[in-house]
Amino acid sequence: MSSGVPLDFTALGTAYGSGAATPTEIIRSLYAQIAARGDDGVWVCLRPIDSVLAEAARLEALSPAARASLPLWGIPFGIKDSLDYAGLPTTAGCPGFAYRPTRSAASVGRAIAAGALAVGKTSLDQFATGLVGVRVAGTAPVNPFNPAFVSGGSSSGSALAVALGQVGFALATDTAGSGRVPAGLCNVVGLKPTRGRISKAGLVPACRSFDCVTVMAHTVPDAMAVLAATEGDDDDDPYSRAVPAGVERPIGRRFRFAVPAGSFRRQWADEAAEQGFLAAIARLEGLGGTQVEFDIAPFVEAGALLYGPFVAERFADLGEFITARPDAVLPVIREIIGRGRAVSGSELYRAQHRLAALAARTRQVWEDADIMVVPTMPRPVSRAEIAQDPIGPNTMLGTYTTFGNLLDLSAVAVPAGFRPDGVPHGITILGPAFAETGFADLAARFHQGMGTVPSGP
Numbered sequence: 001m002s003s004g005v006p007l008d009f010t011a012l013g014t015a016y017g018s019g020a021a022t023p024t025e026i027i028r029s030l031y032a033q034i035a036a037r038g039d040d041g042v043w044v045c046l047r048p049i050d051s052v053l054a055e056a057a058r059l060e061a062l063s064p065a066a067r068a069s070l071p072l073w074g075i076p077f078g079i080k081d082s083l084d085y086a087g088l089p090t091t092a093g094c095p096g097f098a099y100r101p102t103r104s105a106a107s108v109g110r111a112i113a114a115g116a117l118a119v120g121k122t123s124l125d126q127f128a129t130g131l132v133g134v135r136v137a138g139t140a141p142v143n144p145f146n147p148a149f150v151s152g153g154s155s156s157g158s159a160l161a162v163a164l165g166q167v168g169f170a171l172a173t174d175t176a177g178s179g180r181v182p183a184g185l186c187n188v189v190g191l192k193p194t195r196g197r198i199s200k201a202g203l204v205p206a207c208r209s210f211d212c213v214t215v216m217a218h219t220v221p222d223a224m225a226v227l228a229a230t231e232g233d234d235d236d237d238p239y240s241r242a243v244p245a246g247v248e249r250p251i252g253r254r255f256r257f258a259v260p261a262g263s264f265r266r267q268w269a270d271e272a273a274e275q276g277f278l279a280a281i282a283r284l285e286g287l288g289g290t291q292v293e294f295d296i297a298p299f300v301e302a303g304a305l306l307y308g309p310f311v312a313e314r315f316a317d318l319g320e321f322i323t324a325r326p327d328a329v330l331p332v333i334r335e336i337i338g339r340g341r342a343v344s345g346s347e348l349y350r351a352q353h354r355l356a357a358l359a360a361r362t363r364q365v366w367e368d369a370d371i372m373v374v375p376t377m378p379r380p381v382s383r384a385e386i387a388q389d390p391i392g393p394n395t396m397l398g399t400y401t402t403f404g405n406l407l408d409l410s411a412v413a414v415p416a417g418f419r420p421d422g423v424p425h426g427i428t429i430l431g432p433a434f435a436e437t438g439f440a441d442l443a444a445r446f447h448q449g450m451g452t453v454p455s456g457p
Contacts, residue, residue, distance in 0.1 A: 007168040008218035009075060009225060016074055023056035023074035023117060030076060030119070030166050041141035042160045044081045045088055046120035052076075055117055070115030071229050078161040078170035079108055081121040082128050083213070084202040092204040093126035093154075095137055096328030097321060105202025106237065107171050107213045107230045114229035119167055122157025126333045127318055128173055128206040130154050131181045131377075131397040132386050135330055142383070143185055146422040149380045152182030152397070154206075155216065159186040162216045169226050170216040175206045176306055177377075177401025179214030180413040180428055184376030187424035189447065190413035191215040191223035194433045195405055196241035198227065199234035205317045207310060209239070210405040220412060220444035224437070249431065249438040251370050257284055257429075258294040258369035260400075268378030268399055272419040277375045280416045280427045280446075284373060287445055294365045294372065302358040303402030307336070307395075309351035310406075315340025332390045359407050363432075371439050372430040374400040376413045380423040400428060410436040412443045415450060 005015040005026065015021040031049050034042075059067070059074055067073050079085050082092045084101035085108055091098040104112070112118060125135040133156030134140040141156045143149040144163050151160055155172035159182035162170055172179045174192045183190025191214060198213040205211055213230070217223035233242040259281060266274055281291055314337045315322075322329050322337060329337075365372060377400065381393040404411050411430045418424055429443050 006218070007076070007165055009168060009222045010219075012075060012168060023059055024053055026074070026076060027052050027056050027117065034166055037164075039139050041123055041136065041139035042157045042164065042166070043078075044091060044121040044123050044157070047088065047118060052117055052119065059115060059117070067115075071225055072111060073115035074117065075115070075168040076117045076119050077111060078119055078122040078158055078167045080124055080155050080158050080170065080172040082124060082173060082204040082206070083108055083171055085118060085121065088121055090121075090204060092128065093124045093136055094328060096325050101202065103202065106199035106234050108202065110230040110232075111171065111226065122155070122161050122170060122172075124156060125154035125178075126330050127204070127314075127337065128154040128175060128178055129314070129333050129336055130394055131177055131401075132381065132394050133182060134383065134386055135332060135390075137330070143380070143423060145187065145418070145424060148384070149382050149423050150185065150386060152185035152377075154178040155182050155214070158216045159183050159188055159190070162186070162188045162218060168218070169222060171230075172214045172216055173203060173206070174212045174214040175210050175405060176303075177398045177404070179212070179216065180401050180404075180411060181377050181397050183216055183413040184415075184426035184428070185380060185424060187415045187426075189217045189220050189223050189415070191217070191220075191227060191436065192404060192411040192413075193227055193231070193436055194241070194410045195408055196237070196239045197231050197243065197434070199232070199237040199240045201234055201236035201240075207306065207313045208317060209313060210306065210310075212405055220414065220440055220447055223412070224440050227436070243434050247434045249370070249435050251439050251442045253288045255289050255371065255442070256292055256369040257289045257371050257373045258292050258365050259373050260296040261293050264296055265375065265378070268396060269375070270379045272421070273375060273379040273425060276417060276419060276425040277427070280373070283446060283449060287442065287449070292369050294368065298358045298361040299403040299407065300399070302355055302362070302406050303398065305351050305355055306402050306406060309343050309347045311337065312340040312343035312348055315343075355406060362407055366432055371435075371442070374428050374430065376400065376426040376428045380419070380421075380425075404430065408433045410434060412436060412440070414443050414447050417450060
């Protein structure tokens with residue numbers, strides 16, 4: 001927290017409204033906090049404090065009516081360093097790739113237009129290729145609750161900046177789980193909206209067809225407020241989509257939630273993870289839910305395509321740079337993206353046809369349940385495990401996330417408590433495209449019931 005004020009929107013708004021804090025004071029305090037922590041792998045670069053203070057002063061000079069028209073007035077936020085901010089370099093976690101954009105990403109620009117204060121660029125697994133947070137060129141971040149474990153990635157810095165109370169929210173991305181996994185490991189909310197609901201204009205693509213701009217926040221209502229301020233169709237992003245009328249599915253006080261079979265969960269989880277998920281199921285039942293099991297096999301098979309034939313799309317966007325500058329790229333990233341070079345056109349089309357068939361099979365779940373609920377990841381991963389095997393544990397972390405964007409699902413990762421080793425665990429609520437507004441209230445009630453205080457560890 002900064003100046004003794006938690007940075008969730010309700011607490012911050014109350015402090016601003018009462019005069020207990022101002023945006024200027026909050027910015028000064030959080031810059032001091034960031035400096036005191038030193039190089040902890042959270043931030044790639046910060047905006048000059050004088051520039052941010054000048055913007056804060058302009059916001060403070062607005063009339064009460066003008067302030068009320070800005071839904072994100074005075075809220076500091078971080079930007080994943082694969083999203084452009086005009087005036088700061090974009091590196092995508094690779095210093096040799098760096099360029100200085102003249103225009104901010106659409107999502108960033110919309111947040112600023114809504115009154116938010118951009119603080120700087122947050123760290124990520126290089127080229128957003130990884131779920132661990134340690135595939136970085138500089139200092140690798142650690143889990144804020146137990147440094148023996150990873151923070152999750154690729155949006156590691158975004159999740160950590162929120163978890164440490166350094167920002168009110170962060171804009172991040174999610175292709176295979178890059179927003180949900182670090183949210184789960186850092187005890188924050190990670191909203192992965194429907195693909196295209198937030199414009200990707202100004203984003204360095206990981207897998208252009210499936211990338212999503214996501215929101216890290218302290219609470220579900222905060223994340224939804226950022227979504228409302230940043231969503232919308234955009235001519236600069238051919239993949240952007242407006243919300244169709246009548247598509248949202250409100251979740252009532254009585255609802256059915258589908259969970260993967262325990263036999264599947266236990267092959268990946270440890271005892272603490274399974275017990276934590278069972279406790280989350282019980283909490284959902286206490287909120288009016290009825291549990292049903294679903295067949296997760298077609299979902300998992302769909303997710304496997306992302307690092308199978310669909311890795312060709314990563315190579316299509318980044319292969320030219322990697323081929324020309326191989327020494328600038330981490331070996332594990334070269335290996336993963338380089339696989340796309342050998343994918344043939346016929347393989348890619350077969351994968352597209354298979355994905356369509358799997359999507360048809362998975363739609364049955366919405367006949368049986370209102371939402372899906374899965375562990376955000378099977379279990380935490382230690383830094384020692386990743387040092388020994390950079391690929392296997394990373395793949396395991398994406399068990400419940402990789403299929404989300406391929407199957408055009410909406411999702412929110414929500415904290416669900418702590419394990420005996422001190423690492424957070426969480427659940428992810430999923431629905432079909434554009435269902436996030438419908439299940440947001442349930443996600444918020446689940447989170448509030450945990451008694452989670454939105455502040456740093």
